[in-house]
Every structure is written in C-alpha cells, then in structure tokens.
Amino acid sequence: MAFKSHNYTLLPQGESEPLTASRQRTKWNWKRILHFTIPGILVLVLVLFLSISQAIKGSKDPQVFPHPDTTACPQFPAIESLSDDRKKLETEVRDKIGSDDFFNESLKRMQGAVQIPTESFDDMGKVGEDPRWDVFIEFHDYLKKTFPLVYSKLEFTPINTYGILLEWKGKDESLKPYLFMAHQDVVPVLKVTESRWKYPPYSAHYDGRYIWGRGATDCKNNLIGVLEAFEILLEKDFTPGRSILAGFGFDEEISGPQGAQFIAKHLEDTRGKDSIELIVDEGGLGIQVVDGATFALPGLGEKGYFDVRITVETSGGHSSVPPDHTGIGILSQVISAVEAEPYEPELTPANPYFTTLQCSAEYAPDMDSWLRKTIKKSLKSKKAAKSVADYIAKKNVFQRYLMQTSQATDLISGGVKINALPEKVYAVINHRIAVESHVDDIRSKLRTLVESKILKKFSMSLDAWGDVSGNTSSSAVGQIILEDFDMPLEPSPVSPFDTDAYKTFTGTIKQVMGEDIIVAPSLMTGNTDTKFYWGLTPNIYRFSPMREEGRANAHTVDERVGMKEHIEAVKFYAQLILNGDGS
Ligand SMILES: *[C@@H]1O[C@H](CO)[C@@H](O)[C@H](O)[C@H]1NC(C)=O
Numbered sequence: 001m002a003f004k005s006h007n008y009t010l011l012p013q014g015e016s017e018p019l020t021a022s023r024q025r026t027k028w029n030w031k032r033i034l035h036f037t038i039p040g041i042l043v044l045v046l047v048l049f050l051s052i053s054q055a056i057k058g059s060k061d062p063q064v065f066p067h068p069d070t071t072a073c074p075q076f077p078a079i080e081s082l083s084d085d086r087k088k089l090e091t092e093v094r095d096k097i098g099s100d101d102f103f104n105e106s107l108k109r110m111q112g113a114v115q116i117p118t119e120s121f122d123d124m125g126k127v128g129e130d131p132r133w134d135v136f137i138e139f140h141d142y143l144k145k146t147f148p149l150v151y152s153k154l155e156f157t158p159i160n161t162y163g164i165l166l167e168w169k170g171k172d173e174s175l176k177p178y179l180f181m182a183h184q185d186v187v188p189v190l191k192v193t194e195s196r197w198k199y200p201p202y203s204a205h206y207d208g209r210y211i212w213g214r215g216a217t218d219c220k221n222n223l224i225g226v227l228e229a230f231e232i233l234l235e236k237d238f239t240p241g242r243s244i245l246a247g248f249g250f251d252e253e254i255s256g257p258q259g260a261q262f263i264a265k266h267l268e269d270t271r272g273k274d275s276i277e278l279i280v281d282e283g284g285l286g287i288q289v290v291d292g293a294t295f296a297l298p299g300l301g302e303k304g305y306f307d308v309r310i311t312v313e314t315s316g317g318h319s320s321v322p323p324d325h326t327g328i329g330i331l332s333q334v335i336s337a338v339e340a341e342p343y344e345p346e347l348t349p350a351n352p353y354f355t356t357l358q359c360s361a362e363y364a365p366d367m368d369s370w371l372r373k374t375i376k377k378s379l380k381s382k383k384a385a386k387s388v389a390d391y392i393a394k395k396n397v398f399q400r401y402l403m404q405t406s407q408a409t410d411l412i413s414g415g416v417k418i419n420a421l422p423e424k425v426y427a428v429i430n431h432r433i434a435v436e437s438h439v440d441d442i443r444s445k446l447r448t449l450v451e452s453k454i455l456k457k458f459s460m461s462l463d464a465w466g467d468v469s470g471n472t473s474s475s476a477v478g479q480i481i482l483e484d485f486d487m488p489l490e491p492s493p494v495s496p497f498d499t500d501a502y503k504t505f506t507g508t509i510k511q512v513m514g515e516d517i518i519v520a521p522s523l524m525t526g527n528t529d530t531k532f533y534w535g536l537t538p539n540i541y542r543f544s545p546m547r548e549e550g551r552a553n554a555h556t557v558d559e560r561v562g563m564k565e566h567i568e569a570v571k572f573y574a575q576l577i578l579n580g581d582g583s
C-alpha cells in the first residue's frame with residue numbers, strides 16, 4: 001500500500017459499559033415477555049408511526065438521505081459448494097494448504113521473495129535506462145523457478161518489461177475473469193534505519209511466528225499467496241470456469257508511472273472496458289476485532305489525491321528598503337488563511353465509512369450506546385450523521401480523515417539571498433479528497449479563499465488555473481498563481497455491495513475465515529495500483545486477507561508477517577478461485 005500506515009483502528013472503540021443485546025435477551029423469561037407484550041405493541045405502533053413520518057420527512061433531505069438500502073450493513077452467507085466432486089476437491093486443497101509440508105515450503109517461498117530487495121525509488125528513471133530496475137530480473141527468475149506449473153501452464157505476458165500478467169484460461173469464455181493484483185516492489189530501506197531492525201531487513205529471518213523483512217506484509221505476501229494458490233490448483237489439475245488473471249506491477253510504492261497502468265491499459269486494449277468481474281488487490285485493514293466483534297474490512301473506495309502549488313511573484317529589490325510584506329510574508333498569509341478554514345468532517349451514505357459505522361452499530365456488542373443509537377439514526381437523519389462525524393473526528397484523527405478532505409502544506413520554497421527581496425516563492429498543499437467531493441471543489445475553495453482573504457488586502461492579481469482576477473495593472477504588488485503541482489486523482493468510484501461479485505467475495509471470506517466474521521465495507525485514505533483499473537470493473541476490493549495480528553510495520557522498521565495468517569490467506573485465494581465458477 002502506498003501510504004504510511006499507523007497502528008490505527010478503523011472503528012471507534014467503545015468506552016462505556018458493554019451493552020450486549022444478546023446478553024440482555026438471555027436474562028428474559030417468558031413471563032416477563034408476556035408482561036411486556038401489550039404495552040410493547042402500543043410502543044411498536046408508535047415507533048412505526050414515528051419512523052414512517054420520519055422517513056417521509058427524511059426523504060426531503062438532499063440526495064443521499066435517507067440511506068437507500070433497506071439493510072444498512074448487508075451480510076451474505078458463507079459459500080457452500082453444491083457438488084460432491086467440488087467438495088472433495090475443496091477438502092483436498094484445504095488439507096494440502098493446511099499441511100506441515102506446505103507450511104515449510106511456503107515459508108521458504110516467502111523468505112526467498114523477501115530476500116530479493118525489489119526497492120523502487122522516487123527518482124527512478126525509465127525501465128531499461130535506470131540500472132536500479134535490474135533487481136527485478138532476479139525476482140522474475142525466482143518466481144519462474146518457484147512456481148513451475150504457473151509459468152508452464154499459464155500465459156505469461158511481460159508488460160513494460162517487469163510488469164507481470166498471467167492469464168489462466170477458463171472453460172467458459174462468456175464469464176468475465178477474476179483479477180488478482182499485488183505489486184512486486186517494496187519501499188526502500190533507508191541506510192540510517194538499517195541498524196534499528198531487529199533482524200536485517202532482507203534476511204527474511206523467521207522467528208517461529210513471523211517472517212521479518214521489507215515487503216513481508218506489503219506485499220510480497222499477497223503476491224506469493226496468489227501464486228501459491230494458483231500452483232496448488234494446477235497441481236490438482238483444476239481448470240477454472242472463468243478465466244483467472246494475475247497482474248503484478250512493479251512501482252506501486254512510487255505511484256505507478258511505469259507498472260500497473262500499462263497492465264491496465266493492456267487489459268483494456270485486449271479485453272475492452274468493463275471486461276473484468278472483480279479485482280482483489282492488497283489493502284484495507286484486513287480482519288480486526290473491534291468492540292467485541294470480528295470484522296473483515298475490504299476497502300471499497302479510496303479518497304482522491306490533489307497537490308496544489310501556490311506561487312507568489314513580487315518585484316525584487318534591496319532588502320534595506322522593503323515593502324511591509326515580502327513575497328514570503330504574503331505566501332505565509334495565504335497558508336494561514338488556508339489553515340484557518342480547514343475542511344469539516346461530514347458523513348454521508350456515499351462514503352463506505354458510513355457503512356463501516358453502520359456495521360459496527362449493528363454487530364459490535366461493546367460499542368458505546370449513545371454512539372450506536374446516533375449511528376443508526378444517521379441512516380435517516382443528516383443531523384445525526386453530523387453529530388456522529390463530529391464526535392468521531394474529535395476522538396481520532398485517522399477516523400476524522402475518513403470523513404473529510406485533508407489539507408497539508410508539505411513543501412515550501414523561496415528566497416535566494418539574505419539581502420534581496422524574494423521575487424518568486426511557492427508552497428505546495430497536499431489534499432486527500434473526501435469521496436463525496438471532487439478535484440474541482442478544492443480548486444474553487446482555494447480560489448475563493450485567495451480572492452476574499454488576500455486580494456482584499458494586497459493589490460495583486462490572481463491566476464487560478466488560467467482564470468485571472470484581481471488587480472492586473474503593472475503597478476500592482478504582484479501576482480499569485482494557483483496550479484496543479486502534479487497529476488490530480490479524483491476519489492475512486494465506490495464499489496457496490498449488492499452485486500454477485502460482492503456476494504461471492506464476502507461469502508468466501510466467511511467460508512474460509514469464519515462465519516462469525518462481519519464483512520464491513522471500508523474506505524482507504526491512500527491509493528493502491530487499482531487507481532488505474534477503474535475502467536475494467538466496478539467491483540474492486542482492496543483486501544489483504546489477513547488477521548491484524550499477522551501484519552506489522554508496513555513501510556517502517558521491523559516489517560513482518562505471521563506465517564499462520566499467510567497460510568490462511570492462501571486458503572482464501574484458492575477458495576475464491578474455486579468459487580468463481582459457481583460449482
Ligand atoms: C517443517 O520444518 C520444521 C522445522 O524445520 C521441522 O521440524 C519439521 O519436521 C518440518 N515438517 C515437515 C513435514 O517437513
């Protein structure tokens with residue numbers, strides 16, 4: 001995943017006494033229930049009346065309220081195969097993956113993969129020109145040696161040299177393929193941090209529980225896990241009903257200028273738009289226990305990304321006779337004005353995090369009772385949704401940014417000489433755009449802000465993405481320019497959670513990882529390589545099929561992955577492939 005992960009949790013933790021609905025219910029006896037029946041019916045009628053009138057009122061709220069679904073947190077059953085043959089094959093595959101033999105081999109496969117330092121650097125040159133890419137040759141050789149059936153029976157297409165596309169032809173061409181994604185590259189280990197690792201970062205040391213090393217959990221585990229699932233099914237002579245694809249980019253950690261986007265383009269060129277049934281990529285928060293329930297949290301959407309450069313140009317001159325405000329001073333005022341008006345948390349049903357919360361209100365027994373009530377209310381009431389958003393935002397900064405656009409001034413540059421007035425200074429603001437918003441909303445907010453707060457004070461002109469306003473006379477103080485710093489990215493489309501693809505995907509999670517698991521759609525604040533694949537399918541699931549305790553420290557020292565959890569992930573991938581043809 002291409003963003004720094006912290007030790008966060010996606011759901012608000014309960015803080016009051018546990019309020020377990022089922023625990024209360026077990027205390028009831030039939031006498032008490034009868035005793036409450038008559039007043040109960042009266043209350044029921046009243047509640048019904050109130051909720052109908054509320055629903056009518058609610059439907060006047062703008063667009064998204066009331067929540068369109070009848071079920072706030074839809075759950076679909078664990079998949080069960082229909083035929084005896086299939087059941088037999090499933091058992092064989094599961095037993096094989098669960099064997100000691102497999103565990104030992106899988107450990108070796110994972111270690112070998114982690115030991116190859118496939119680092120991608122921000123300043124990487126083109127493939128074929130920058131020798132730092134050469135390590136991927138070794139990685140490809142390793143994969144070919146380690147997965148002989150995959151490479152002999154599947155069609156392998158190298159894309160832009162190091163991109164990997166594997167196509168496993170299914171029996172039925174009319175079914176759209178499943179696509180499994182991962183990236184081959186890892187975040188570089190900084191020399192200065194190397195000594196802080198408990199075990200050297202490319203030693204792939206196994207301590208009996210975890211494999212330690214860069215890439216162990218982001219995301220050679222996904223890549224190796226997918227190929228292990230392929231290899232086992234090939235060993236069993238399995239032919240999938242629908243085609244199964246794997247697409248592995250090699251520069252995800254530097255935003256993917258040369259890798260996955262060419263794989264996506266190749267797929268669109270050869271198969272056409274909307275030609276894939278579903279995509280599973282790394283990401284999301286895996287499987288976590290929160291407030292007394294176990295949640296699988298696939299990312300069904302991603303926030304957008306937008307960097308804006310603000311440049312202030314003023315006339316130079318000698319520093320001994322300065323104006324009251326230099327270019328640096330004016331730029332500072334722009335940044336202050338931006339920070340004085342941050343975006344606000346808002347929660348709407350368009351946001352997958354809204355659904356995460358509905359799921360926790362529905363299924364997490366230990367959630368704070370006020371919060372549970374208010375989250376449920378927010379299905380119909382915008383006001384309740386706002387209370388929830390404000391409450392959660394105050395408690396936890398990570399959760400806050402699941403509900404709003406973030407803005408952070410991360411770069412500043414200006415001034416060349418201590419006795420000369422700065423003629424050109426600039427700052428860059430990084431935004432992660434809320435799912436309900438757009439790149440253009442950010443542009444217009446900044447433009448309005450500069451016009452109302454800065455142009456009022458200084459006779460300057462403003463060039464906001466080519467639109468010029470303010471004082472353009474040559475005697476004016478100067479000019480402010482607002483422009484894109486690099487390629488903006490709109491928030492992703494949100495994957496629907498009522499499709500057959502979603503039912504199969506979530507049904508497989510429950511089948512492999514436990515029927516008690518609640519699958520809760522979630523939102524990602526960072527972006528994976530899936531950003532290039534929006535045209536191929538609406539059903540994109542960013543989900544590393546791993547329990548929380550099996551993953552640690554992606555992007556930092558002591559990154560590691562639990563072997564037990566890795567084995568479970570292989571089972572998940574294999575079962576999803578089996579479930580793909582509906583037998
Ligand atoms: C797996 O590896 C462990 C540790 O090296 C060893 O004790 C065990 O016998 C191996 N199991 C198999 C089935 O090879």
Ligand SMILES: *[C@@H]1O[C@H](CO)[C@@H](O)[C@H](O)[C@H]1NC(C)=O
Nearest residue numbers: 459460471472473475476477
């Ligand atoms: C533009 O700025 C100059 C210099 O400060 C000033 O003399 C002029 O009146 C301004 N023009 C307008 C239209 O505000």
Ligand SMILES: [Zn+2]
Nearest residue numbers: 001002218219
């Ligand atoms: Zn990753």
